[in-house]
Amino acid sequence: DQQVKQNSPSLSVQEGRISILNCDYTNSMFDYFLWYKKYPAEGPTFLISISSIKDKNEDGRFTVFLNKSAKHLSLHIVPSQPGDSAVYFCAASAWASKLTFGTGTRLQVTL
Amino acid sequence: GAGVSQSPSNKVTEKGKDVELRCDPISGHTALYWYRQSLGQGLEFLIYFQGNSAPDKSGLPSDRFSAERTGGSVSTLTIQRTQQEDSAVYLCASSPDARTDQETQYFGPGTRLLVL
Numbered sequence: 001d002q003q004v005k006q007n008s009p010s011l012s013v014q015e016g017r018i019s020i021l022n023c024d025y026t027n028s029m030f031d032y033f034l035w036y037k038k039y040p041a042e043g044p045t046f047l048i049s050i051s052s053i054k055d056k057n058e059d060g061r062f063t064v065f066l067n068k069s070a071k072h073l074s075l076h077i078v079p080s081q082p083g084d085s086a087v088y089f090c091a092a093s094a095w096a097s098k099l100t101f102g103t104g105t106r107l108q109v110t111l
Numbered sequence: 112g113a114g115v116s117q118s119p120s121n122k123v124t125e126k127g128k129d130v131e132l133r134c135d136p137i138s139g140h141t142a143l144y145w146y147r148q149s150l151g152q153g154l155e156f157l158i159y160f161q162g163n164s165a166p167d168k169s170g171l172p173s174d175r176f177s178a179e180r181t182g183g184s185v186s187t188l189t190i191q192r193t194q195q196e197d198s199a200v201y202l203c204a205s206s207p208d209a210r211t212d213q214e215t216q217y218f219g220p221g222t223r224l225l226v227l
Contacts, residue, residue: 034215043115043202043218044154089154098144098156098167099204099216 006102019077023090030092080109115219132188136205149199193226
């Protein structure tokens with residue numbers, strides 16, 4: 001039972017363009033959503049989060065959008081840079097509990 | 112230290128042996144979490160601690176797995192009689208207080224366990 005889904009295993013974007021990574025969830029109890037970035041042989045690095053009471057949160061080149069009615073969130077990276085190439089995980093929690101992760105999307109930013 | 116640290120970074124063991132993995136959380140963080148990532152899989156929750164107690168052990172795959180935390184700081188994850196399917200990256204994370212809603216978890220670099 002996959003409660004958090006990232007349906008695109010990979011994405012390739014040209015440098016300077018927008019990267020859009022998507023995530024869907026099924027558990028309506030989730031109230032906090034996070035995006036992590038992971039390089040090979042390293043632990044996940046926190047990128048950005050959003051509370052369920054908001055629909056948008058922005059931090060520099062990163063913006064997360066939450067559509068509660070559709071149980072969908074997305075991460076926008078603008079402009080994309082080669083250093084953004086990594087695996088991106090969407091995660092969700094319900095009242096300060098364990099994180100439930102998606103299976104990740106591998107982003108490749110090409111020159 | 113500035114971040115979550117884990118040791119060893121890599122561990123190769125023989126099937127049937129016991130292993131201990133260690134996690135040092137960020138100083139002052141009262142919540143500590145263990146996850147693992149098997150090859151080709153997402154991150155899977157194992158257990159979390161609030162202080163020295165473990166309110167949620169629901170992710171531990173079998174009774175061969177146990178964890179403890181002492182002094183509200185360092186935690187060890189023990190796997191007894193290791194099996195090949197235990198091979199994975201074991202990740203530790205900490206957050207300021209699991210009782211506070213919407214706390215961000217910060218991860219360590221992980222321990223790569225290979226059971227031969």
